[in-house]
Amino acid sequence: MNGWPTGVGRRVFDTIDSTNIYARAIVNDGASPVWIMAHEQTDGVGRRGRAWSTQRGNFAATYLADIKDDLNTVALRSFVAALALYDALIDVGVSADRLSLKWPNDVLLDGGKVAGILLETAGVGPSHICIGIGVNLAHAPEPDKMETTATPAKSLLGDVGLNISAERFLDALAPAYDARETQFRANGFDSTRSDWLAHAARLGETIVARTPKGDTVGTFETLDQTGAVILQTAKGRCAIHAAEIFFT
Known part of the structure; x- marks a missing residue:
């Protein structure tokens, strides 16, 4: 450095x-x-x-x-x-x-x-x-x-x-x-x-995004331009803007 x-x-x-x-x-x-x-x-x-x-x-x-x-x-x-x-x-x-x-x-x-x-x-x-x-x-x-x-x-x-x-x-x-x-x-x-x-952990793998409204389970696809994590779920693609992430 x-x-x-x-x-x-x-x-x-x-x-x-x-x-x-x-x-x-x-x-x-x-x-x-x-x-x-x-x-x-x-x-x-x-x-x-x-x-x-x-x-x-x-x-x-x-x-x-x-x-x-x-x-x-x-x-x-x-x-x-x-x-x-x-x-x-x-x-x-x-x-x-x-x-x-x-x-x-x-x-x-x-x-x-x-x-x-x-x-x-x-x-x-x-x-x-x-x-x-x-x-x-x-x-x-x-x-x-x-x-x-x-x-x-x-x-x-x-x-x-x-x-x-x-x-x-x-x-x-x-x-x-x-x-x-x-x-x-x-x-x-x-x-x-x-x-x-x-360098992202678990990119392309299934993760769990936990919010006060519940858990969203999906494949970690990418980040969008706002920094939200994009998951491919059973209901389609979903943008998560704030959550605790857990690995399955």
Whole structure:
């Protein structure tokens, strides 16, 4: 990877409640774009409000940036971030054939979750995007602390034997995200979508999309231009815009 991206700030904390909370608190300080990282996170929140605390040795960070697009386009940054994570994991020594991307915002190692992404907006308008990222560098959550239906967790140390510090990973992730963001701005979603699909988990296979209204079972065909997952079901093609994905 190249060096630290020009014009991007860096703030590293020993312990913090949540990097996303901190990011939201500084939206009016003129600090963005900036990476905010903590060696320990005590009160983080994941998707759907789930607890997302971070043990020492793991990676927790938020990228705070000004919003310069409409909100639908901003939401596509989950795919940009997923590709940046994929690139950074390869940069620190993970073999590409062990990695895949799970819609909408997880990175898998040998089929188990090693990293996740949470997008939030902040400020009036809103004015900023907060991209929260967690990576199991040294520790994977214990199975009894996870939902029974959750994708099994993996870690770089436990499953690959790589001992990567959080700051070393940040040094890989920041330029990787900068490169993927540049690609997105230059080419729109098309090239990002194509690259994401090239690494998609279970593409062409049967998956389950679970929403509050129930489960939709179908063959994972592609992503559309909005980032929705397209399933071929018994009732025809179906676009899923928000759901929990489960593998059969």
